[in-house]
Amino acid sequence: MKYYLAPMEGITTYIYRNAYHQYFTPLDKYFTPFLVPHTKKGFSTKELKEILPENNEGIYLVPQILSNDAEGFLSTVKKLQKFGYREVNLNLGCPSKTVVSKYRGSGFLAKPEKLEEFLDRIYSEAETEISIKTRIGRDSPEEFERLLKIYNKYPVKELIIHPRVQKDFYKNVPNLSVFAEAVKESRNPLCYNGDIFHASDCHKMSERFPEVPAVMLGRGIIGNPGLLGEIKGEGTAGAERLCAFHDKILRDYRALNFGDKNVLFKMKEIWCYLGGLFPEEEKKLKKLKKAERMADYERAAGELFALL
Secondary structure, three states: OEEEEOOOOOOOOHHHHHHHHHHOOOOOEEEOOOEOOOOOOOOOHHHHHHHOHHHOOOOOEEOEEOOOOHHHHHHHHHHHHOOOOOEEEEEEOOOOHHHHOOOOHHHHHHOHHHHHHHHHHHHHHOOOEEEEEEEOOOOOHHHHHHHHHHHOOOOOOOEEEEOOOHHHOOOOOOOHHHHHHHHHHOOOOEEEEOOOOOHHHHHHHHHHOOOOOEEEEOHHHHHOOOHHHHHOOOOOOOHHHHHHHHHHHHHHHHOOOOOHHHHHHHHHHHHHHHHHHOOOOHHHHHHHHHOOOHHHHHHHHHHHHOOO
């Protein structure tokens, strides 16, 4: 079984990926938060930091592209090739309303004819391997039958399926019946994504779908960075390792010199998930999230880690 880190906007940055890779069980692939094609000749400073090989040493990184425009997608692929990338990922899964309103991400699933035209173009012209991360429809699971027939026409490197529709966002439960149909009918390799929060969740998936060779971990591993170690039977992550991981992220963000206020915002985003490790400590978590000075934040984080 292979394990991947899901791209999460604002969280799984190169700073987060490097800290994770240093302190926890390495993943087989890491995906960048999505890149949106634009008319600039090169990448923005922020985008460059995410994709520069020197910022991702020792990890297998796959850039993810959010687009419904073949020309823009292909242009971005060519830019990425100059940095040595030979695999990219197409985002057809993002459920954000601002993305979906532009018929990007999972919004593109509502236009299967346009999607097929788009895939025709990128798979015939791109000189890289292309994987797809998809939901099973925008409004209804019944949409996926047609979508899968479309995907089956192309040499998809991997079809990463989050078995929810766009309107579910992250509510309800993954539709494993639809995923089971994909396992039977897909002509391309599959990867499962969705609601793997505990080692037992992953083991159950492996038992039910032994032919699926990969799992993508998202909210579960952000909330518990030691999750993959638990899945592999390596035990839980101790307080010392979690604290060192946290401190490296904090240190590396501060080294960017974009101000403590911005650093605190980035760290608090991570704590929206990491706070799940402290279910009985609402007051201490609230104190951390209200901290406006770095010293107050560090004191609050230290108090929490001391409880582990």
